[in-house]
Amino acid sequence: MNLVTEIVKELETIEEPVIKLCISLCLGALIGAEREYKSKVAGFRTIILITVGSTLFTLVAVTLMGKSDPTRIASTIITGIGFLGAGVIYKEGNTIKGITTAAVIWAAAAIGMMVGFNMYAISIISVVIVLIILLSFSWLQRYIDRTNREKIYRIHLHNNVDVIQQIKQLIKSFKLSPKIINQGKRAGQIYLVIEVDGPVKLHNSLMKALYESELVDSFEV
Numbered sequence: 698m699n700l701v702t703e704i705v706k707e708l709e710t711i712e713e714p715v716i717k718l719c720i721s722l723c724l725g726a727l728i729g730a731e732r733e734y735k736s737k738v739a740g741f742r743t744i745i746l747i748t749v750g751s752t753l754f755t756l757v758a759v760t761l762m763g764k765s766d767p768t769r770i771a772s773t774i775i776t777g778i779g780f781l782g783a784g785v786i787y788k789e790g791n792t793i794k795g796i797t798t799a800a801v802i803w804a805a806a807a808i809g810m811m812v813g814f815n816m817y818a819i820s821i822i823s824v825v826i827v828l829i830i831l832l833s834f835s836w837l838q839r840y841i842d843r844t845n846r847e848k849i850y851r852i853h854l855h856n857n858v859d860v861i862q863q864i865k866q867l868i869k870s871f872k873l874s875p876k877i878i879n880q881g882k883r884a885g886q887i888y889l890v891i892e893v894d895g896p897v898k899l900h901n902s903l904m905k906a907l908y909e910s911e912l913v914d915s916f917e918v
Contacts, residue, residue, distance in 0.1 A: 721752040748809035755813025778806040852916040
């Protein structure tokens with residue numbers, strides 16, 4: 698009988714938590730839709746579950762306030778989200794991918810926690826800011842990438858030490874900045890690992906010259 702009474706009392710006060718979960722779902726859906734549109738690993742449903750889950754844990758923390766320190770649950774959420782974010786980061790070739798998605802997961806969890814703590818206005822503003830960063834700042838990132846890009850060239854040359862200086866001069870002739878980070882000899886060939894900085898357009902011109910050069914046996918970027 699006491700159990701039934703407790704359930705009835707809980708149902709009478711369930712309206713506010715349900716509203717919070719619905720708000721969290723909607724905010725997570727906005728961010729998740731952008732991630733799904735761009736075919737990211739953590740897509741629509743994942744981001745929603747992260748915001749809703751964070752709100753649920755925060756509701757538990759609020760309920761236990763006075764009996765337990767709510768900041769402990771909040772810190773546990775952050776730790777758990779860190780592991781989840783690390784799972785979407787991976788290496789593809791010479792580049793690291795998934796870092797932005799991991800940051801979005803982190804932000805989505807924070808938004809879910811803010812909803813749980815009744816911080817509705819700042820949570821909505823935060824979603825707007827996140828969407829502005831993801832949707833509008835991509836053009837700025839592309840501009841920066843076109844202006845300057847660092848690439849690693851692995852070049853195999855004929856067995857002639859003098860060729861190394863010729864390759865460096867070739868790179869400099871395209872107004873690019875070369876920096877040899879590794880070199881050696883393997884199977885009768887000299888190999889160079891060169892870090893090159895400069896605009897993407899000049900990188901493309903350099904690669905064309907390397908394709909046509911008789912000094913280069915093979916190369917990869």
